[in-house]
Amino acid sequence: MVQKLKTIGFDADDTLWHNERFFQLTQERFADLLKDHAEKDHLEERLLEAEKRNVGHYGFGVKGFVLSMIETAIEVTDERVPASVIKELLKAGQDMLDHPMELLPHARDAVEAVAGSHHLVLITKGDLLHQERKLAQSGLGELFDGIEIVSDKQPQTYARIFGDTPGGTEGAMMVGNSMKSDVVPAIEAGAWGVHVPFHIVWGLEHADAPDAARYRELEHLGQLQALVEELG
Known part of the structure; x- marks a missing residue:
């Protein structure tokens, strides 16, 4: 029964x-910041790979997403990513957390x-x-x-x-x-x-x-x- x-x-x-649309908007911002270093599709693939690797370490959510973006930025620029880009990515994460x-x-x-x-x-x-x-x-x-x-x-x-x-x-x-x-x-x-x-x-x-x-x-x-x- x-x-x-x-x-x-x-x-x-x-x-x-709403949640995922804010991640998508931030990912667009991420692609624009790194457009001189990687094509958008390639960057998205690398970011998803990083998220998959990191979810066991950082869990789900904005903080893990931001750390994965930073890791990906370091990788695709051969460790030459400008500090100004890292600063922008941190700000993007803060904006996501503060969004109504x-x-x-x-x-x-x-x-x-x-x-x-x-x-x-x-x-x-x-x-x-x-x-x-x-x-x-x-x-x-x-x-x-x-x-x-x-x-x-x-x-x-x-x-x-x-x-x-x-x-x-x-x-x-x-x-x-x-x-x-x-x-x-x-x-x-x-x-x-x-x-x-x-x-x-x-x-x-x-x-x-x-x-x-x-x-x-x-x-x-x-x-x-x-x-x-x-x-x-």
């Missing part, structure tokens, strides 16, 4: 509020619609202080029964979090824009996985949709309440 849906987990970045939080369409209504009937948990990864700041600015914090800022999202992450919520893992649903981090591992843990696509996807977050009975996809968060009611 399938456990009745009692807990809903929400991703934050690019599910409830902006909710995505339907985000507030979707969370409010299920807050009264289900146990809600925000499950996000990234810089601790930055995520806490964005949550405070969002005005959504009081709607959640739990906040989990994690270093990564693996099946065991969801098993641990949902295992301590009403209904357990089988009675839980994870809603997010990342197939790799939000959907697939949640389903592997035994929960429902709901994909709400965002038009920009970070290179390290690509994954194929799972062939699973507990997988669902929505066009936008405005459709979430109907799905929750359908699943009971």
